[in-house]
Amino acid sequence: MRLRLTEAILSDNDAAAAANREAVTQAGITMLNMMGSPGSGKTSVIEQLVSRQDAGGFAVIEGDIATDRDAARVRAAGAPAIQINTDGACHLAAKQVARALSELPLQQLRLVLIENVGNLVCPTSFDLGELGKVVVTSVPEGDEKPEKYPGAFRKACAVVLNKMDLLPHVRFDLGAFRASCRDINPSAPLFEVSCQTGEGIEELLAWMLSLRPATG
């Protein structure tokens, strides 16, 4: 019974996710679902990307258990942002994203970034209608994260390693991290970035803008 109910919840979510995917695909929008631990720097990476957009067309959907701090930060960086508070829930659900999408001017957008609740586990299991999931992890979290949280890394369409500026100050084997990412998910590109120095942000932005949703 427990299994069947879980399946029902997931299938309900999948239907809402399919509708989200249809809406953004029809509008020619790339939508990405960014997930990572609390404090991995998801909002900082998004701020960097937003502040470097030339042509506009970015919007952000912020998922947090509490506060609207992250949406305020993204708006200050220059993009519209919708804040969702999950009131304790450990991941965003597709219906919440549907409501946020209904508040955005889809015809004027080309990229929607969803920042999921800080959690390297639960958001993995919930489709929001995105083109792909981007895992954000960071140097001080340690080089063994791909092995310890394989579900998140396996489902990712890209991996962002943030806080590269802290490499001199912590024990982190970059070669081992790269090898783990390759072993677990050989097709996902790895972007090594720093929001302090700007390292790697242009490359990440260029990759995001190169993704086009399949239409029709």
Added chain:
Amino acid sequence: MRLRLTEAILSDNDAAAAANREAVTQAGITMLNMMGSPGSGKTSVIEQLVSRQDAGGFAVIEGDIATDRDAARVRAAGAPAIQINTDGACHLAAKQVARALSELPLQQLRLVLIENVGNLVCPTSFDLGELGKVVVTSVPEGDEKPEKYPGAFRKACAVVLNKMDLLPHVRFDLGAFRASCRDINPSAPLFEVSCQTGEGIEELLAWMLSLRPATG
């Protein structure tokens, strides 16, 4: 129906947690449940505590989605460790801890540390039979974590702020962090520690050893 099933799962867990609590209390053991984000340094803090124990009597129960790396690290530091792999689940459950306790020599122990799955959200809701929950967060995660994850901080009997050695290298307002902790949970002591310099570890160890389970 969804709510009732959730209640049933929690109540099933609560029964197992009560049995765990009875077992460790009867044996005079302090059991703490350590929770925090992936990469906050829970295992490193435990290694530091274990390596400073004089009289012995420590054991560790390690919860991870995958790998037995953390148990191996704790054993190398000098304490028995039981590894639980949750195979994707985002938190430990009381029955898993019961099985681990059955493999430990309870009569020889005074402190059992449970390291939960790296997750600042889900472990908050599950009682494992511990005396209290200790939240481990770290400087590079940012000073706003108590406000953004209030559930975890509100339920904690203590907060550990790890990676104090990184303060010179990141933006982190220590005054603001301390004030948030005080606002959200005035009765929980805050330990500011570094596993690189050893700062604060003795104080944390002394506090843990000062806790005695109420017997009878």
